[in-house]
Amino acid sequence: MRTATIAINPTALTHNLNQVKKLAPNAKVLAMVKANAYGHGIKTVLPALQQADGIGVASFAEALEARQLGWDKTIGLIEGVFSASEWQQAINNAFSCVIHHTPQLDWALENVPPVDNPTRQIWIKYNTGMNRLGFNDEALILAAQRLHDAGYQLILATHFANADDRDHPLNTVQKKRFADMINYLKNTISPDIQGSLCNSAGIVNFASNHYDWVRPGIMLYGSSPVTDQSAADLNLQPAMDFSAQIMAFQTVNIGDAIGYGSGWIAKQETKTALVSIGYGDGYPRVINGDAYVCVIDTNSNQSYVCPVRGRVAMDMIVIDISQAPTDIALNSKVILWGVMPHVDEVAVHAGTTGYELLCRLSARPERTQV
Secondary structure: OOOEEEEEOHHHHHHHHHHHHHHOOOOEEEEEOHHHHHOOOHHHHHHHHOOOOEEEEOOHHHHHHHHHOOOOOEEEEOOOOOOHHHHHHHHHOOOEEEEOOHHHHHHHHHOOOOOOOHHHEEEEEEOOOOOOOOEOHHHHHHHHHHHHHOOOEEEEEOOOOOOOOOOOHHHHHHHHHHHHHHHHHHHHOOOOOEEEOOOHHHHHHOHHHOOOEEOOOHHHHOOOOOOOOOOOOOOOOOOEEEEEEEEEEEEEOOOOEEOHHHOEEOOOOEEEEEEOOOOOOOOOOOOOOOOEEEEEOOOOOOEEEEEEEOOOOOOOEEEEOOOOOOOOOOOOEEEEEOOOOOHHHHHHHHOOOHHHHHHOOOOOOEEEEO
């Protein structure tokens, strides 16, 4: 049977959440579980994130799923709602919402939830330089005043554009704009207004800017959010083991090519193995010549680093097993990413990020839990 498996380790998720709490001990944690928990499966991760103060999702369907799975703490819709009727559904399901433009503001003012409803908590989005979502200065102040007067509890929120690069000049601009705005709102509207500035990279790089809420995402899943420190440096554990099996062997003669496009040509006789994984499962189609996998031989339980050869196909890849000191057994486990290689390393070989690799896994691999 063709085997491609995504195994999730809840213990690693809990460990990574605890690392967040150590880095930001005075802030509440809104754990990001959008995009099916970054490809890990929302049903699987929620029990491991019970010590978070809330979760953040991007869609109403994700919020409903989390509630149906028994999550009874804050569920934050980080893009807010998309219609007046969806705002009413948010009230009915006690979701907390981001408000980032005028239609959402109007819906909130036209339909104010009961006093004890969590939808009374509004995350009002401030555009400090990302230039994606959020109010500018004047509109933000007016919206905050109107929401406060209507009885809402406000959390001022913004999003870094370059927090992964500690020294990027826009970080200083965004931090100052946010600090100036929250101080102004506290002094002119209410001292109870809270703040949320930091994503995963901000949590690591800007300890003095954690405010009341932090919003970790990628670091919960064991991937580094910053450019100058690895996941191991940050004591983060990969929560996913993505693997397949060796399905056949081949010997490639000198001068022969491998795979579509015939881009890799053997300079010497090369022992190869075919692995039951491809871009149809979520392994990146485009990788450079340094990409490798880790083979766990079924017979000896020894592990071997084996380079990927030729172009990744929809359903299989070819790996070079020439350097293995002994014959590798059929059906041996092949780790695409996990502890080794780490997903961040595979992402470098693919010219992308760990975020993308995790999120674009297909439904074809079998999901398990360790």
